[in-house]
Amino acid sequence: MSATEVSRAGPPPPGGALTVLDPSALVLDADGRVVLWGPQAQELFGHTAEDALGRPVGALLVDPQHRASAVELFTGAVAEGVARSGTVPVRHRDGSTRLVQFRTMRLRGADGGYFALGIATDQAALLRVERDLALSERLVSQSPIGLAVLDPELRYLMVNPTLERLNGLSGRHLGLTVREALSFMDAEPVEADMERVLATGVPLVNRFSVGPTPADPGREHAWSASYHRLEDRGGRVLGLAVSVVDVTEQHQATLEAAAARRRLAQVADASVRIGSTLDLDTTADELAEVCVPDLADLAAVHVLDCVPAGRGEGVAVPEGSPRAFRPPSVASAGPSPVASALGGAGGPVRCAAERLITRCVNAALPIRLSRLDRRDLAHIAPDPQSAALLARAGAHSYLAVPLIVRGRVLGALDLVRCGNPVPFDEDDVVLATELAARAAVCVEHARWYQHQRHTAETLQRSLLPHRPPHQAGLEIAVRYQAAEAVCDIGGDWYDAIPLPDGKTALIIGDVMGSGISAAATMGQLRTATRTLAALDLEPAAVLSHLDRITADLDHRFATCVYAVHDPQRSQCRISSAGHLPPVLVRPGRAAPALLDLPTGAPLGVGGVPFETTCLDLAAGDRLVLYTDGLVETRDQPIDARLAALLLLLERHRLPLEETCDLLLRALRRPGDPDDVAVLIASVQPPG
Known part of the structure; x- marks a missing residue:
């Protein structure tokens, strides 16, 4: 804004620190007599200009015991030309005494003579302002909440250490716009909220944002920000105040609670959907379908073609032994060709000892691979063509859990993530194990039923x-x-x-x-x-x-x-x-x-x-x-x-x-x- 534009706009409305302190001005001649008396001086000391002009300042304002030090503040400034300051007990016209902070300096007139200019401030008001400033500075600098002040153009004027730490921009905020300072995230919604508050004056509270920071780029953070407009006493818009709270832990707890609710819902859904019939193949199909797409993009259920009878934890199968499975039941969230990548069709499937599904069954333990390479894919898929198909589909994480009931391994659940970018974690292992345990009971019942049915039908036909x-x-x-x-x-x-x-x-x-x-x-x-x-x-x-x-x-x-x-x-x-x-x-x-x-x-x-x-x-x-x-x-x-x-x-x-x-x-x-x-x-x- 040009000087001409400022003049046309008129003086700014009263406000700010000067309005709070309300300093008074008075001018003395070389003899210490009052030659200028402002309206603020009348308010501070109680004397009108008619009472004060021409009178020695010491006799007017100060008791005899303090008069010499008060006069010295003015005469010394005139004689030496060096500004001085001090606190003097001043007598008000009503008879009361108050401490007043004086700051004096020498002025030179048109005729070459010298005068003393005194700026007087009520010591109590000054102490209140100093106290408030010190308290505000401490609160801002030591606050665990990120605080900032922005001008009307949304450039940072003040940022406390907490916000610098949250944004990962130590000492680099001042003068930057919001978009420049928050370049590590989508700042457009944040800027839109700030502009809305500046325009309307209506505060916005608890605006939620999520993203990484330059200080911690590998982890997602969450913030809750509030904005309110700053105005002076006359209503002039000074800028915007921002408070930011790091709610990453609460956000993570909310996500974990939501994930736990989803897992419980999936387990409940599995309890309803799995085991709707006593057909073994249908039960395996139901388990595969329950896992897709919430848990995995590709699921296969491998049921052993022959399960030894007996109970107990021990599974008498050497670790390096191949295993024979029934044709697997497969469910896929993607195109149908990908569904065939975890198992063949037709009769029983013989899996080599190197296959991860075989190792899972033989060890009776889950196998989890957070990241897959070509060598891993070769141990997941039944043949090189299927491994290539998984690679093209973007398979990046793998999980296999055994189907165990009463200490006997009946098969395994094979899970692969392709479209879902998040790798399998320990929570997924817990969920998959729970689903497999419930399904294993249904598989056992289906096996028993088929055996009994075969026995009864064989007897009947015989x-x-x-x-x-x-x-x-x-x-x-x-x-x-x-x-x-x-x-x-x-x-x-x-x-x-x-x-x-x-x-x-x-x-x-x-x-x-x-x-x-x-x-x-x-x-x-x-x-x-x-x-x-x-x-x-x-x-x-x-x-x-x-x-x-x-x-x-x-x-x-x-x-x-x-x-x-x-x-x-x-x-x-x-x-x-x-x-x-x-x-x-x-x-x-x-x-x-x-x-x-x-x-x-x-x-x-x-x-x-x-x-x-x-x-x-x-x-x-x-x-x-x-x-x-x-x-x-x-x-x-x-x-x-x-x-x-x-x-x-x-x-x-x-x-x-x-x-x-x-x-x-x-x-x-x-x-x-x-x-x-x-x-x-x-x-x-x-x-």
């Missing part, structure tokens, strides 16, 4: 005929489909037994209950049925004998249809023990229909007679026998399901094997809780 015998005058097709749950596998069976004179016994049955014990009961009944069939008895008689036998078998009940086909008479004699009615299909002559048989009581009830019904069968006629697992559901009435069975048989005239597949495909649902047996016999023309 008790059924592998293929129906080729019988004169009949073509037979059979199917057995186990239930999804191991506890539901059990008592359904079918059989076709050759009898004398070319006859064939056809049996379909269902032991009530499930599990291995039901399968064992079924095996006993099937053996008994074959023994009774050899006696060539009437169907009702066979069922009566089976009824007595069943009553002695562990309180079990069973339903059964027993039919005997006689090709010489073109007849079928049939009896039912509480079983669903067979379907008779007469192609070209009548629609498929349920046989109207005397239902009878289930086997094992005892004391209920059975009846035999005789049917005439012609070439091409079909008899469809089935268990309740084919048609019974929880959400549909049995009549509707039986109608659906008849409709399928009417609309589709397929070969027997294809008809069996059609019925199972159309009427069964995934997860149906019961096993099912189907037997279809078609009468063949003589020949």
Whole structure:
């Protein structure tokens, strides 16, 4: 601003230190008489100009005992031409006494004469200002809070040592703009906040910033800054006051608490998502998917193809041994080609001893690599092509944790970070270990379930005929489909037994209950049925004998249809023990229909007679026998399901094997809780 602009603007409004001190001016001639008396002097001493002008200053203001020293301050300055200062007790016009600080100096007039100029300040006011200045200086210099004053152009005028230390710019702030001083961070939002406070006068408090500093470039710091506008007593804007608090520790604690909450949420999510089924592959898939993308960009679950039985911490596997794993379950946050980089597809995967996943399993300990090089990638990926794929994807950190339950290692969880720039740390190891521990229990349950299911299904199938015998005058097709749950596998069976004179016994049955014990009961009944069939008895008689036998078998009940086909008479004699009615299909002559048989009581009830019904069968006629697992559901009435069975048989005239597949495909649902047996016999023309 030019001098002309200052003149036009007028004098600045009163304020500042001079207003606080309010010094008084008086001028004495060479004889010590007052020749100039200002209004501030009147306020300080109580005498008007008319009272003071022309009077000796000593007689006017000072008691006799202090008069000589007071006059010396003025006369000495005039005689020697050297400024002097001192404190003198001054008598106020009202009779009171106060200490006044004088500073005197010599003035020369137009006529060559000398005068003494005295500047007087109330000693009490001066002491208050000095005290406040000293206190302010101490507070500013020793404050643990960073403090600064900036001018209206946002250039630093004052910075305390704390702020210099926070910004890492010791002794280099003064005169710099905000952008120049804070070049190590994004200063634009900070500058915008300051300009807003200068413009509006409304303070801004606790403005949060994060970034490194020149003094500590390898660590992220956090600050909370507050800004308020500085004004003098007249309201003129002097600049901006800034206070900055280092809240790095609080910020780090907040981040750690947030990370802990995320880990707890992820563990809770894993508890819900992992183990939704008792399928081993599904469980492994769920673990891999839970880890991506929150924990890793690429996850693979390797389950050992064979786990030795037993308990205890010791895993009797030499450190340098290769291991065989099931095909890994892989989840990726990136493109699908990267997902194949941690494991192959198809059958079991054999991993060399050098693979990190093998070392993790053999040692039963986590393996963490914060930074990866090409050599590390070669020990992570199954082949050089996969290692190159990981390198192109930006893989930079690796973590593997074992799946352990009751001291046995079941496999390992493989984790890789590509897009996430932060390497794995100890907190990630803790989280991954927790996820792996929870998943390991589910994997163990899935293994046990599959083993039990395989055992029950193997027993069930071993008790059924592998293929129906080729019988004169009949073509037979059979199917057995186990239930999804191991506890539901059990008592359904079918059989076709050759009898004398070319006859064939056809049996379909269902032991009530499930599990291995039901399968064992079924095996006993099937053996008994074959023994009774050899006696060539009437169907009702066979069922009566089976009824007595069943009553002695562990309180079990069973339903059964027993039919005997006689090709010489073109007849079928049939009896039912509480079983669903067979379907008779007469192609070209009548629609498929349920046989109207005397239902009878289930086997094992005892004391209920059975009846035999005789049917005439012609070439091409079909008899469809089935268990309740084919048609019974929880959400549909049995009549509707039986109608659906008849409709399928009417609309589709397929070969027997294809008809069996059609019925199972159309009427069964995934997860149906019961096993099912189907037997279809078609009468063949003589020949």
